[in-house]
Amino acid sequence: MQVYEIKKDIFWVGAVDWLVRDFHGYSTYRGSTYNAYLMLGEKNVLFDTVKHNLCSDLVHRIRTVIDPEKIDYIVVNHVEMDHTGSLPKIVEMVKPEKIICSKMGHKNLLSHFHKPDWPYHIIENNESIPVGNRTIQFMETRMLHWPDSMFSYIPEEKLLISQDGFGQHLGTSERFDDEVDLSELMYQAKKYYANILYLYSPQVRKLLDHVAEIGLEVDMIAPDHGVIWRTHIDKILQAYRDWSSHKAAKKALVVYDTMWHSTEMMAKAVADGIESTGTSMQLLDLSVNHRSDVMAELLDAKGICLGCPTLNNGLLPRMAGYLMYMKGLRPARKLGAAFGSFGWSGESVKHMNKAMEEMKFELIHEGIKVKYVPTHDDLKKCWELGKLMGEKVKEAVDNQ
């Protein structure tokens, strides 16, 4: 099996998941990878494993390098099952001297695999473990994005093994950032941030500040998903700084769902109004745009106009689902407005406004409701709403 020596005696031994298209509700059109790394030395160390169904890929790759039984330590940087699913089999096969994890990692491993007799070695934050002529320094990154998460840093190699941080769901035959299309890579990194890390932006900022403060020297960032960063490290770090500080572009989204195309007509008018101001706009119908793709676009948008008709005094389920999903990811500092058609009661705008208020979005308008089918005048009002959004976005971005 193909392995990649990413640094001297450090090998990528992970798995490429060419099949996954739905990653717990996140659309992964390009598949993904579960990266695991094997470092040879006085002690042989395996960093993370892979999803359970790809365990044999991992085992055969390890075997290409060394007999798995020669692995001494297994480091668990993150307990989520796409990285630990193979752990029970690997532990049985390897019989490691130590399973190295954080305090929360220990608790969470127990809650996943119910194996109190595994040889856990709980490390403290910033603790180092020498392995021959190299060192592994552990840095807890709690809630980036689970309580157990940590980074492993090999100072002698300037290598940061960053588990889900800086990851991308991008399944490729290439292993490095300079071997794939950069715009695709940055888009996948952005989508990952928007759907996995967005809500922990304050922790991301803190971590970036801490890394800068201690002057951590890094010339390779090896995440647990996607390609390894070695050429575009500055670019991804800058992107994380921008995303975590809610830096926005002059961009607004019109996100809607519709029953009999009335709300769609309104959405198009709002969209035209935004366009008229020169603010970049994306018109996203939730029936064809997956919520995780919408989140990727929202990350660097300043404004969002939500459109949904009233169904049975409430929202269409796709919009309700999107609002629930978006709220959990805690977008911040957005401008918002709502619109929608109705037949007799017309609560949808109220529901969308309430959701945006809960997210502390600044509502630029009380919202537009149209009975059944919009008239030309109704559409003019929608256009005006869009124009107002476009102008407000430009003004807010100029002042950010």
Added chain:
Amino acid sequence: MKKYRCSVCGYIYDPENGDPDNGVEPGTDFEKVPDDWTCPICGASKDQFEPAD
């Protein structure tokens, strides 16, 4: 006694239980919890807690 929620991870501090693993006895009001105490789940500082309703 009032419960408090960690705004980072959602952990609830319940004064009835305290956080004995980290030196906070059961029955300790949130106000009496030491300032350098951190969330036992995610490590957030005490000022990141808000009243849970």
